[in-house]
Amino acid sequence: MTSQDFQSPVVVAAGLSKHYRRVRAVDDLSFTVRRGAVTGFFGPNGAGKTTALKLLVGLARPSGGSVLLDGAPLRATISDPSRVGVAIEPCGAHPGRTARAHLRALAVMGGLPSSRVEEVLELVGLEEAAGRRVGGYSMGMRQRLGLATALLGDPDLLVLDEPTNGLDPRGIRWLRTLIRSRAAAGRTVLLSSHVLSEAALTVDDVVVIDHGRVLHQGSMTALTDRGRTLEELFFDLTDGAAA
Numbered sequence: 710m711t712s713q714d715f716q717s718p719v720v721v722a723a724g725l726s727k728h729y730r731r732v733r734a735v736d737d738l739s740f741t742v743r744r745g746a747v748t749g750f751f752g753p754n755g756a757g758k759t760t761a762l763k764l765l766v767g768l769a770r771p772s773g774g775s776v777l778l779d780g781a782p783l784r785a786t787i788s789d790p791s792r793v794g795v796a797i798e799p800c801g802a803h804p805g806r807t808a809r810a811h812l813r814a815l816a817v818m819g820g821l822p823s824s825r826v827e828e829v830l831e832l833v834g835l836e837e838a839a840g841r842r843v844g845g846y847s848m849g850m851r852q853r854l855g856l857a858t859a860l861l862g863d864p865d866l867l868v869l870d871e872p873t874n875g876l877d878p879r880g881i882r883w884l885r886t887l888i889r890s891r892a893a894a895g896r897t898v899l900l901s902s903h904v905l906s907e908a909a910l911t912v913d914d915v916v917v918i919d920h921g922r923v924l925h926q927g928s929m930t931a932l933t934d935r936g937r938t939l940e941e942l943f944f945d946l947t948d949g950a951a952a
């Protein structure tokens with residue numbers, strides 16, 4: 710990879726829109742995601758974060774606009790688990806399946822060895838529960854399985870929707886360390902979160918959206934250099950949203 714590649718954004722969303730009948734879930738959204746950085750997506754309930762993440766990874770079809778992933782249109786890259794790992798809906802596994810069976814099926818589809826399944830089960834702390842049916846999992850266990858699914862292909866880009874939901878304090882600290890270590894290794898992470906204090910410890914770049922539109926894009930450093938917190942920025946920008 711050249712230094713030019715390193716500077717080019719991993720994701721470029723341009724004028725992205727998604728309308729569900731009269732709801733403009735995402736409305737002319739444009740932003741970029743830097744390579745080797747952790748970008749946080751923030752906004753009130755219903756702001757359009759999950760929809761935007763789905764559009765970025767091809768899980769929803771845009772009503773308008775475009776997404777470039779590594780400079781190429783979305784469809785060219787999305788099916789490769791080493792390019793993009795996604796945890797958007799909690800785990801996505803059939804409740805009657807075990808976590809191990811779920812991950813093994815995905816590994817086969819992605820052309821990955823079954824040894825990788827055991828690696829990610831250990832990584833997310835599910836090795837002991839891997840033989841149990843997912844329907845009996847706690848919320849945190851399902852979250853961990855979703856993370857295992859996203860990490861299966863050891864992807865260059867991780868896209869995580871509210872990944873700390875349901876995790877215990879140790880799990881939250883583990884996830885923060887995992888995300889930071891991936892960025893330190895030049896990998897890219899895009900996540901959404903409502904837990905601003907935790908996200909402030911994790912992200913490099915901040916995108917705040919509401920009503921499907923970008924209200925702010927900038928770095929955490931620029932924010933803290935101005936003596937402001939992520940929470941202050943959020944409330945300033947979203948003042949007037951549902952209390």
Ligand SMILES: Nc1ncnc2c1ncn2[C@@H]1O[C@H](COP(=O)(O)OP(=O)(O)OP(=O)(O)O)[C@@H](O)[C@H]1O
Binds near residue numbers: 729732758
């Ligand atoms: N499949 C769908 N059909 C109809 N409306 C939808 C659909 N998915 C999302 N929406 C609507 O789009 C808007 C944005 O929803 P979205 O889930 O993207 O918001 P969000 O920012 O992720 O919210 P939250 O923080 O509550 O998870 C909401 O008004 C929601 O009701």
